[in-house]
Amino acid sequence: MEWTLSPFTIYLGVKGKCKDLNHHNYFLGNNFREYSDNIFKTSVAPSKPYYYVNVSSKSNEECAPAGCENIFILCPVPDLRYKPDWSDTESLANNIIDDLSQRINFDLKANTLSRTIWNPIDWQDKFNLYRGSGLGLAHGLNQVGGLRPRNFDEQFSNLFYVGASTTPGTGLPMVIISSKLVCERVLAIGK
Numbered sequence: 001m002e003w004t005l006s007p008f009t010i011y012l013g014v015k016g017k018c019k020d021l022n023h024h025n026y027f028l029g030n031n032f033r034e035y036s037d038n039i040f041k042t043s044v045a046p047s048k049p050y051y052y053v054n055v056s057s058k059s060n061e062e063c064a065p066a067g068c069e070n071i072f073i074l075c076p077v078p079d080l081r082y083k084p085d086w087s088d089t090e091s092l093a094n095n096i097i098d099d100l101s102q103r104i105n106f107d108l109k110a111n112t113l114s115r116t117i118w119n120p121i122d123w124q125d126k127f128n129l130y131r132g133s134g135l136g137l138a139h140g141l142n143q144v145g146g147l148r149p150r151n152f153d154e155q156f157s158n159l160f161y162v163g164a165s166t167t168p169g170t171g172l173p174m175v176i177i178s179s180k181l182v183c184e185r186v187l188a189i190g191k
Ligand SMILES: Cc1cc2nc3c(=O)[nH]c(=O)nc-3n(C[C@H](O)[C@H](O)[C@H](O)COP(=O)(O)OP(=O)(O)OC[C@H]3O[C@@H](n4cnc5c(N)ncnc54)[C@H](O)[C@@H]3O)c2cc1C
Pocket: 007, 009, 074, 126, 127, 128, 134, 135, 162, 163, 164, 165, 170, 171, 172, 173, 175
């Protein structure tokens, strides 16, 4: 089975407005192919991480107190099969925060009001995500359509499966469809 990336997430509440950030932001380097080929199958945290930043207070001021910003950072990292040791969590977080501070010309550390960090172990433990895999089973050609695990049990006729790692696939829109498909199966029992 092939699994999707693990999330390394940072949640910051900061004092001040980050003028160089939008609601959605990507911070990538110039070696995308090499980075993406290696990042998911290594036991080492990325030294120059690529990451996504979401600032919902840019669109909805109620998401943060007046004059403040709420910043969510998502950095894709290897799952727990490849990198089980996350004792370097603080240093990776500091690396990302320093890099972002430089890129947006805003001292995030000096203005931090709250800071929460979740590594793949947290994601595994909090949500029972298999080996910290954020999106569950991958969408490789041999794991989509008829080749993906089915949403009904082969032994028990009244047992069904729903969610990212079954049919049709991962991500919120797919998972909603998955729940609809299972509802239809349940309602069809006894008809
Ligand atoms: C950081 C991150 C960012 C993402 N961003 C996006 C995005 O932008 N767009 C998108 O479409 N998708 C995104 N996804 C993927 C999306 O969140 C998942 O595909 C979707 O939530 C899967 O839904 P699910 O119902 O299968 O599982 P989950 O949402 O994981 O729900 C399963 C629930 O079951 C609970 N549970 C697990 N085991 C047990 C147990 N034994 N007993 C009782 N309860 C249990 C868990 O705690 C959890 O609440 C993201 C995922 C992550 C991790």
